[in-house]
Amino acid sequence: MEESDKKKINAQKKQERHFLSINNISKILFNEILERAESFQVQGTREIKKLPLLRGKTVANLFFEPSTRTRTTFELAAKKLSADVINIDIQTSATRKGESLKDTLRTLESMQTDIFIVRHPESGAAKFIAELVGDHVSVINAGDGRHEHPTQAMVDMFTIRKNKRNFSDLIVSIVGDVNHSRVARSEIHALKLVGTKEIRVVGPKTLIPDQIEKLGVRAFFSLDEGLKDADVIIALRLQRERMQSALLPSEKEYYRCFGLTQERLKLAKKDAIVMHPGPINRGIEIESSVADGAQSVILEQVSNGITVRMAVMAILSALKYQK
Amino acid sequence: MEESDKKKINAQKKQERHFLSINNISKILFNEILERAESFQVQGTREIKKLPLLRGKTVANLFFEPSTRTRTTFELAAKKLSADVINIDIQTSATRKGESLKDTLRTLESMQTDIFIVRHPESGAAKFIAELVGDHVSVINAGDGRHEHPTQAMVDMFTIRKNKRNFSDLIVSIVGDVNHSRVARSEIHALKLVGTKEIRVVGPKTLIPDQIEKLGVRAFFSLDEGLKDADVIIALRLQRERMQSALLPSEKEYYRCFGLTQERLKLAKKDAIVMHPGPINRGIEIESSVADGAQSVILEQVSNGITVRMAVMAILSALKYQK
C-alpha cells in the first residue's frame, strides 16, 4: 500500500471512534472488520484465540433493555481480548438514586472506561450517548430501538462471505417484520455497501415499511415470490407483541403465509443458506427442520458473533491510540 | 507405568468428557482427581496457585436453581485456572423470550463455551443436557434434583483422605435426610468405590429410603447406634420444607433425636471428624459447638471445594484436547 493511501485510511478511520450504524460506514473500515474477525479464528478450527489487545482496558455493558444473548457475546468478546468487563444494569442503578443519564455516563467515563456497549429501546440513543462522552471513550451500538444493530449486520456479512463467493452475484431475501427490525435496517445498509446483486424484503404489507424501495430493495408480499432463486435467506425474529397490536392476525396464520418451511425453501437456490439473528421462534418464523437443517448457518452466526465483535472492539481501540 | 496401561487409561478417560455422577465413575479418574486437587495447593499452606490451564477457555454457570455457594466455588475454581467465566441466570434469560432449552444450549455452545456447570431441580437434567451438547463441550453436574452432586462427594472424599488413612479401616455415618439428598447418594457411591469398611445411613424412618441396604449400606434409625465407633460423621442439611410436608414433626423434635450434639459425638471414635456440605442449620442438624469444634472439618471442606473443582475442570479440559 502507498504511503498516501495509508494516510487517507487513517484520516477516514479517525472519524470513526464510535460504531453506531452501518449507514455511512466507510468501506475501508467495513472490510477491515471482516479481515480482522477472520484473523481471530485459529486456522482450521472453531477455536478463538485469547489475545492481549485490550489488556488494561475496561469495557462497560450499559443495557437499558434486557438481552442475555447480545450482552454475553460482547462480554466474551471483550474477555477474549483480555479487557476487564463491567456489567451495569442501568435500569436499577443509576436512575434509582435520581442521577441523570449524563451524570451516570460521565461517572463511568471517569472510572477510565474505554468502551461503552449500549443497548437502548429508543432509536438514536447510542448516538446521543456518543455525543455526551469524552474523547477517550468509544461507543458501540448494540441495538437502539428500531434504528440499527450494526454489529449484528457485520456478523451476518461475515457469515455470508464465509459461505458464498461474491456479493455481486447474490440474491438476499430478508423475511419478516422488516418494519420494526433494527437488524433488517442494518443488513440493508450493509448489503448495499458490498454491492449485493439483489436485496429483497419479504413480509405482510403491515410489516413492510412504505416506500422501502427507495432504499434500493425490492419488496415482496408473497413468500413464494420472495424466495425464488434466493442465495441467502435471512428470517427475522417476530416480536410476539405485534400479534396483540392488530398488525398480525395470529402466529398460526403468520406461519402459514410467511413461515420458512422445508417445502418453501425449495423455491430458493439449491445451495441457499438460511440465517436468523436469534432467538428463533420455532414454528412461527421458521420450521424446526429448517432451523436445524443442512442449509442453516444460524449457529455459525452465533460463533461469528464473538470474532466479529472482537474485531470491532480491537479496531476502535487501536484507532484511539493512533491519534 | 507400562505403555499398554496408559492406553487403557486414556481409553477409559475418553468416555468421560462429562462429570455427571459418581455412580460408574472409573477408579482411575476418581484417583486422578484427588491427586490433581492435591497438586493445586501450595505446599504447606492454604493458598491455591493461579494456573493457566484453562486460559482462553470459557466456563458457563447454568443455574436453574439458585445457589450462591456452589456457583461461587465453581466461579473461583475456574478463575484460578484462568478461564473466562459467564454466569447465566437461566430462569430469567432464556425462557423469557420463549426460547427452548435446546436452543439456549446450542447458542451458548456456539459462543465457544467449553464447560457448562449445571444445577437443576430435576434429577437427570445434567445428563439430558450432556446428551444435547456438541463434542467440544463438557458438562459438570453441580446438583440435579435428588439424583447426584458428584463434585461435592469428591470434595468430601478428598477431605476424608487428608484427615484419615485408609478408607478400608473407616466407619462412615451419613446422618439426616438421606431420602431427599443428592449429596448422600453421591457420597455412598464414592465411599463404596474406595472400599470403605462400613457405610451407615442414619435418620428417621421417613427420611431413609426403603431398601437402601441394597446399595451396600447399613441403615440406623437411632443416632446413638449409628454413631457408635464411627470415624467420619457426615451431617446432611435438613431442608426446612420437609417440616411442613408432615415427614417430620418439628425442628426441635428433629434436633432432640438426630441433632449432632457434643454429648452424642462422644459415642463416635475419639478422633472422629465431623463433616457437613453446608449451609449448616445450627441447632437443627448440628450443635453450634460441634460445628465450630476441634473435630469439625466443615470449613476445610469449603476450601477443598475450590481445589477439587479445579481438578475436575482441568482434567476434563485436558481429556478433550487429547482426542
Added chain:
Amino acid sequence: MEESDKKKINAQKKQERHFLSINNISKILFNEILERAESFQVQGTREIKKLPLLRGKTVANLFFEPSTRTRTTFELAAKKLSADVINIDIQTSATRKGESLKDTLRTLESMQTDIFIVRHPESGAAKFIAELVGDHVSVINAGDGRHEHPTQAMVDMFTIRKNKRNFSDLIVSIVGDVNHSRVARSEIHALKLVGTKEIRVVGPKTLIPDQIEKLGVRAFFSLDEGLKDADVIIALRLQRERMQSALLPSEKEYYRCFGLTQERLKLAKKDAIVMHPGPINRGIEIESSVADGAQSVILEQVSNGITVRMAVMAILSALKYQK
C-alpha cells in the same frame, strides 16, 4: 531511612491489616496510600496501569446496601491489580437459606478470599466483620451506616493534594447534611490528620451535630459565612429521605439557603475547588453550572477513586504477606 524507622513503620503497619476508619489511622499509612495511588497513574495521562500485584488473590464485594458506583470502583480497582473479583449480593443469598452472617463470612473466607469490601447500613458493621474473620483476610470499610467511609476520604485528600499545595494553608468547608454523613465524618478525621488550617462544617442547625466543635471544626449555619475565603468546598449529598422526616422544609428551601450556586461560589477564594462524593442532586445541593464548571473537580474525584482504592488494596495485601 534508618533501619530503626523501618522497623517502627512495619510494626505500625502490622496493626493495620484492615482499613476500617480514618480515625486513629497512622500518618505513615495515610501518606503511603497517597504516594502509592500517585504511582498507579501513567505519567502525564489519565490512564491507569494494569499491574499483577493482586494476581491470584480474590476480592469479594459484600454489599448489604446497594451501591453501583462504589462497588464498581472497587471492582475495577481490584481488576486493575489482576485480582479475581466476586460480587456477593448478601441480601438475597446468605440469609435466604437461613445461614448466619458468621457462617457466610467463614465460608467465603474458606474459599480463599483475601479481601472483603464491606458496605453495610449499620455503623460499626465493618469492624464487627473484621473481628470475625481469620488472619488471612483484610476487611475494607466501604461505608457503614453514619460512621465512616474511609476510602472516600482518602480519595478526597488525594484530590485536594493534587490541586492545592499545603493543607496547613487551607480552609476547607464541608457543606450539607453533616449529621447523617459518613463521608463528612471521615473527611474531618482526615483533614485534621494532615493539619488543615481550618475545617468548617456548614448547614442548617437540624443537620449539624451538637457539639461538633469538639472535633476541632468550626460550625456555620449560614452558607455565605461558611464559604468566605474557603479554598476547598465539599458539598455533601442530600438524602431525600430527610425531607420527609421533618428535618428539612423542602428541596427548594434547602437550595435557596444551602445550594452551592455560582453567585455564592464567588465568596470563596478565587481558585477554590468544588468537590462532591456523588451522585449529585443538581439543583438541590449544587447548581448545574457549578458542578460542571471550571472549579469543579468532581469527576477527578471519580478517577482518583480507582487509583486510591488500588493503593489501599495493594498495601493491605503486601502487609499481610510481610508478617
